[in-house]
Amino acid sequence: MSLQKKALSGISWTFVEQFGSQAIGFIVQIVLARLIAPEEFGLLGMILVFNAVGNSLSDSGMSQSLIRSDKPDEEDFSTVFSINFAVSVFLYLLFYFTAPFISEFYDQPRLTDLIRVYSIVIVINSLFIIQKTRLTYELNFKYQMKAQLPALFLSGLTGIVLAYLNFGVWALVYMRVVTGIALTVIYFFQTRWIPTIKINRVKLKEHFDFGYKVALSGIMSRVVSNIYPMIIGKYFSAAMVGYYTRALTMKDFPEITISNTLDKVVYPLFARIKNDNIQLKNAYQKIQILSLFVLSSVMLLLIITAEPLFGLLLGEEWLPAVPYFQILCIMGVFYPINKYNSNILKVKGRTDLYLKMTVWSNILLIIGIALTVKFGIIPLILSQVVVSLIRTLINIYYANKFIDYPLHEQFVDVFKTTLPGIISFALVFAFIYFNSTLDESLYVIQLIAYGASFSLILMLIHILFKTRSLKEIMSIYKLVRQKS
Incomplete structure (x- = not known):
């Protein structure tokens, strides 16, 4: 095979x-x-x-x-x-x-x-x-x-x-x-x-x-990422820790399903072709575009449907977790870029650079915690998003040393991949903002209406402009058909 x-x-x-x-x-x-x-x-x-x-x-x-x-x-x-x-x-x-x-x-x-x-x-x-x-x-x-x-x-x-x-x-x-x-x-x-x-x-x-x-x-990454429940528990309350961890769990469901599905295969796959930089870059580029397309679309959809989703699935007792969840979903968009750039360093054996990158990222997270914790949980979580963006830039800088995939080229790919989702999000969000009525009896209707509207607009944009994301998905579909 x-x-x-x-x-x-x-x-x-x-x-x-x-x-x-x-x-x-x-x-x-x-x-x-x-x-x-x-x-x-x-x-x-x-x-x-x-x-x-x-x-x-x-x-x-x-x-x-x-x-x-x-x-x-x-x-x-x-x-x-x-x-x-x-x-x-x-x-x-x-x-x-x-x-x-x-x-x-x-x-x-x-x-x-x-x-x-x-x-x-x-x-x-x-x-x-x-x-x-x-x-x-x-x-x-x-x-x-x-x-x-x-x-x-x-x-x-x-x-x-x-x-x-x-x-x-x-x-x-x-x-x-x-x-x-x-x-x-x-x-x-x-x-x-x-x-x-x-x-x-x-x-x-x-x-x-x-x-x-x-x-x-x-x-270091796990300590700093898991330090948020510790800080919230120390300076706020156990209930707020519960809201935060529940928001994180809900965000992790699509992120882990999509990213780990690819990552478990991608890392050993990258290891097989680690000595061929051209093939490695080509494989990396295809996988990143595919995962970013899927994950960014899902995360933006979850931000839009957050309130009816939490109200319907978990009950109104958990609605205070909605703002935490929406902010964390923004951070989830950066996950594939960070993950696959990191994999490049590991398969190349440059764990020293991987460690260096992690140290700087975690220093920034700690600084973010120190600067925002006194202002409340929302600024505290927002600092995670800012640091995640900075970490993305650091990852790209280091990975570029090995596969010649510089920042401006990655930025173009990321922008083209996520733009259809951002446009769809903006249109649906504007409608919700001017027609917002959250009622327990309407949770199902709102969830279906918001989700269907976002998905339909997104699909139309990809079809009309024949985006690269759509082409990559179609190429995989053809390969599956050939295999079957």
Whole structure:
């Protein structure tokens, strides 16, 4: 099978996995939002940063090193597994004993037990990450889909049952633990790969030299991105943390489905052609235009339909989260540009530049937090959008060094790709602004009317002007037909 067909097959299976995973998660979160109070979601939001850091540290970026390796063998996989597992156990013990101090920081005594149970997920994740990495290296995404969907269905069902039985925030914690256990069991029976506790020092040095910079970048990014619930919980209230995390979850549904579908395939694909800069640039350009077209259209549509969407799905109790959600959706438009420019640096082995870029981006985020936190949550979230735009420019600057895709050329592609969506958004938004009537009985009508109007105008613009985005989609459609 050609590399192009492998990529298309991978995207197909990954889309099923990501869409299915996000759909299950989305439905589960809607049900849980009606069974669990915002304050309970807020408690979990306060400790997500510690779990995010733990997962980054336990992997140390070495799984990505395995994916970009030319021919990793059993010693490579076993070495990385052994280190990941040892580090994850150490981190669990660290969080276990520091949990009381974290609870004292928030003045929330309940967090001690929550942290001690939730942190065990770090250890569980280390048990299946290498099996998943092996499948990714082989571009075998069908097995990953067959593991992910049953695990999420089982954990989602567990969470709903526990929430119905008034477990509150513990329903969310146990749901995540069940996900990890289920994935570990399923991946074992799928791959039948049993790691040996063996460390090859030469291979460890090779993967660590690449991975530690990716890990540091990931830790800094996760700390700063997850620091927002921490700051909101410290200076505002648990309910506001709940609103923020709910807005973030709703924004992440389309973003993760679309971007991760492509990214899981794109990174190993880029790794295969990393030495051919012309082919690499061509592949990058096509993927970025496609993902940007889809994601920008979806995000603009969500901004327009935010109020009836939240009112219909979550209930009026969650309407205060709407402004947070709309601002975060703006940030979501930049995600593909940031992600794929970063992938260029990683496949080229320039994790030093990747780390440097992350450091500057996170310094800007911290400055943004310091300057805006005293003015309220809205300015605080807006600072994320501004920094995301600056980070996009930094990413483009560094990636251009390797694939000759400069800022002005990327800007033209981005502008042409997003302009139809911006025009459609402006027209529908103007209509809503002058005819705004939010009533619970009209949620369904408004959602359909706003969504249909935006989609129709967008489609007409692309057809009339025969945009490159439409041509890329048609070329993929033709390839799918040829394959079938």
